[in-house]
């Protein structure tokens with residue numbers, strides 16, 4: 001059992017120990033692989049980092065991902081020495097951070113939030129810099145990220161009038177499970193970056209509003225914490241998003257655990273054999289101060305830490321995953337299998353051939369392949385072909401990416417989607433206003449659904465079809481963009497110059 005003074009000696013990049021929950025770990029070799037960058041770990045080298053660690057990671061992360069020999073034992077009890085782990089709290093705040101804390105005090109009241117873009121704006125001001133960068137970033141020049149949103153603006157409606165639209169019902173079934181709305185909360189990693197309760201906050205809001213939640217593999221709360229937060233009496237529906245591990249035994253265990261915990265469907269992510277290059281996120285992890293300047297030599301020796309981080313978070317994901325594996329999944333589970341991240345008609349047809357229950361047309365919210373097309377455009381290509389081949393009833397089709405208004409949802413449903421996944425808007429609502437924010441975001445979408453369906457002349461989502469849409473311009477990728485979106489969209493930054501010494 002090492003003592004605190006022993007731990008304190010291992011305080012640098014070549015020899016780095018940390019304490020989490022009274023347990024000591026040697027993280028020296030893990031430093032270059034840490035998805036959040038090594039700087040944050042080095043801040044706690046030789047110290048207790050429990051508080052910071054638990055803000056982001058599920059409690060069992062280190063025991064799960066570090067080799068067993070990296071656990072060095074518990075801190076020696078009865079040690080009179082004070083640990084300096086919490087010193088960080090007393091650090092002097094920089095101007096940017098002072099301004100952020102002041103803005104949190106002056107946050108607009110929830111009553112002043114009228115649409116999902118409003119949540120994004122407030123979140124961009126009140127979230128911690130790195131958390132905002134992680135949530136908001138897209139890959140490369142963020143062209144697909146923006147296109148996801150703009151594509152919806154190239155579709156116009158052809159409404160019908162003089163119909164009795166007194167009763168509006170937008171409830172639906174998703175994979176046979178009742179949902180009050182034709183949208184669901186899609187899987188997004190690291191919920192605690194935005195809110196101390198992380199994914200549990202989304203679980204509670206989903207229950208209140210009868211919306212289905214997809215639980216991510218890379219959640220901040222542990223899987224068990226999220227399923228335990230569910231309302232058991234009402235059998236609240238949750239799906240699970242699966243990153244497939246190269247070690248299939250681990251994957252099988254995760255799937256069995258999903259079944260045991262009454263998860264209703266398995267969404268296998270197929271668009272992320274390696275994580276995309278998200279530059280906003282990468283840049284936010286590098287803070288310019290004098291101590292960084294001397295590190296520049298090391299950086300120039302070809303050690304690209306940011307790339308290493310991207311690889312690290314995806315390093316357990318099997319790059320060898322292929323269509324034949326789908327047969328294995330069908331053997332090991334009776335859960336419905338849905339492939340998340342299909343991006344073209346040919347793969348959608350293959351998915352049907354391999355007998356999955358559904359697909360999500362998705363480009364991962366513009367975070368993976370730059371110049372992947374928007375899902376709504378792929379959907380418009382796909383449906384006529386499926387109809388022609390009489391395959392349109394064979395599987396359920398979902399789409400996600402860039403959905404910010406109920407009008408976007410209705411366009412997707414009219415084109416043939418069974419439901420729509422929404423990611424960032426709920427993260428932003430949660431980060432800025434917690435449970436109340438997420439509930440409000442869902443209610444805003446419900447209000448918009450009611451109004452738009454009345455004005456379109458439909459009472460139920462089942463009545464929608466492509467006759468309600470003008471698709472003439474959809475494939476013509478030009479958009480002047482909208483004002484509201486332009487205001488909240490944060491442009492990518494250029495490299496910062498070093499401070500004066």
Ligand SMILES: Cc1cc2nc3c(=O)[nH]c(=O)nc-3n(C[C@H](O)[C@H](O)[C@H](O)COP(=O)(O)O)c2cc1C
Nearest residue numbers: 135186187188189269364365400401402422423424
């Ligand atoms: C911060 C963040 C984290 C994400 N993490 C995951 C993930 O762990 N697994 C996954 O399959 N998709 C992940 N996604 C992609 C979402 O499931 C979804 O495809 C995307 O957010 C939809 O776009 P939207 O954010 O514009 O709604 C993530 C997206 C964001 C923004």
